[in-house]
Amino acid sequence: MAPVAIADFNKQPTLAHVQKTEAFEDYKGGYRFAPIEEAQVSRAMIKRYFNTMYERAISDVVIIGAGSAGLSCAYHLSKTRPELKITIIEANVAPGGGAWLGGQLMTPMVIRKPADRFLRELGVEYEDEGNFVVVKHAALFTSTLLSKVLAMPNVVLMNATAVEDLIVHADFEGQQRVAGVVTNWTLVALNHDTQSCMDPNTITAPVIISATGHDGPMGAFSAKRLVSAGLLKELGNMRGLDMNRAEPAIVNGTREVTPGLILTGMELSEHDGSNRMGPTFGAMIGSGVKAAEEAMCNLDK
Ligand code: 48N
Numbered sequence: 001m002a003p004v005a006i007a008d009f010n011k012q013p014t015l016a017h018v019q020k021t022e023a024f025e026d027y028k029g030g031y032r033f034a035p036i037e038e039a040q041v042s043r044a045m046i047k048r049y050f051n052t053m054y055e056r057a058i059s060d061v062v063i064i065g066a067g068s069a070g071l072s073c074a075y076h077l078s079k080t081r082p083e084l085k086i087t088i089i090e091a092n093v094a095p096g097g098g099a100w101l102g103g104q105l106m107t108p109m110v111i112r113k114p115a116d117r118f119l120r121e122l123g124v125e126y127e128d129e130g131n132f133v134v135v136k137h138a139a140l141f142t143s144t145l146l147s148k149v150l151a152m153p154n155v156v157l158m159n160a161t162a163v164e165d166l167i168v169h170a171d172f173e174g175q176q177r178v179a180g181v182v183t184n185w186t187l188v189a190l191n192h193d194t195q196s197c198m199d200p201n202t203i204t205a206p207v208i209i210s211a212t213g214h215d216g217p218m219g220a221f222s223a224k225r226l227v228s229a230g231l232l233k234e235l236g237n238m239r240g241l242d243m244n245r246a247e248p249a250i251v252n253g254t255r256e257v258t259p260g261l262i263l264t265g266m267e268l269s270e271h272d273g274s275n276r277m278g279p280t281f282g283a284m285i286g287s288g289v290k291a292a293e294e295a296m297c298n299l300d301k
Helices: 008-012 038-055 070-080 115-121 140-152 219-226 243-253 267-272 282-299
Strands: 061-064 084-090 109-112 131-134 155-158 162-170 176-185 201-204 207-210 239-241 255-258 262-263
Touching: 038 155, 061 070, 061 176, 070 140, 070 282, 084 239, 084 255, 084 262, 109 115, 109 140, 109 243, 109 282, 115 131, 115 282, 131 140, 140 155, 176 255, 201 262, 201 267, 207 219, 207 282, 219 255, 219 267, 243 262, 243 267, 243 282, 255 282, 262 267
Parallel strands: 061 084, 061 207, 084 155, 207 262
Antiparallel strands: 109 131, 162 176, 176 201, 255 262
């Protein structure tokens, strides 16, 4: 069959009549794509996305927030336990949280030792400054970490999706346990005041890891929800900046704060009232990895 001339491109017949075009000319003779019908594109997305939603309605671990702590946690957990169904829920369209920049919109990222060994594991280059290292652009760290997490076969990322609430079950003794998350499209979650009730969806899991940060439209989401749900008396509220106190406090404090819920990253500073560390990210890595270890201990009980 003669190649379709570019002039006839828009007159592509429906798929029923089109033979498979063997070779695609390069730009000189008129670049062509293989023919397609719109419904094929829609169905290719719908089939995969909603199959995933169906399959992940019950997950082994849900991670709320795909910032540096959430992604470091997902990387370590999915690599160490490839059999676990790990589902990441990220409210933004773009995952990565605050880790696309260093500090005050400057792009280099500082990571204090010993967290530099995580960079070597990821294959992210850096400049060694003695007690700390500098990645030339924060996006190099975040995009590398994100690409490795997304390549893990047991990880699913649902971005543009917000956790609007926690599922909380009570056992026979009345002990309350976080048993999953309540989700909605983020644009819906941000517009509940503009419509009548737009009910959410659910994902159940034995372990929830919350890494929702300390600021942003939904920062410290789970910590705040624990207070409003009566599972935590009050927030500790993040304290002033002190790098040397903040980073070990966040990593060492990473834990299951209520049965079924592990907090990691800067959300923990709001829960515990620990200091902030400002533009240094080693604690996010360490806390994320520790949260993964806590989750594995929890699942293996
Ligand atoms: O990057 P963040 O905000 O949070 P962390 O803890 O991963 O990293 C914090 C780090 O970037 C710092 O803040 C640095 C170290 N600065 C410290 C300082 O002293 O200032 O990522 C949280 C992610 C974001 O992508 C949010 O969109 C997302 O969580 N998120 C949610 N996703 C789903 N549902 C929600 N309810 C929700 N809330 C937040």
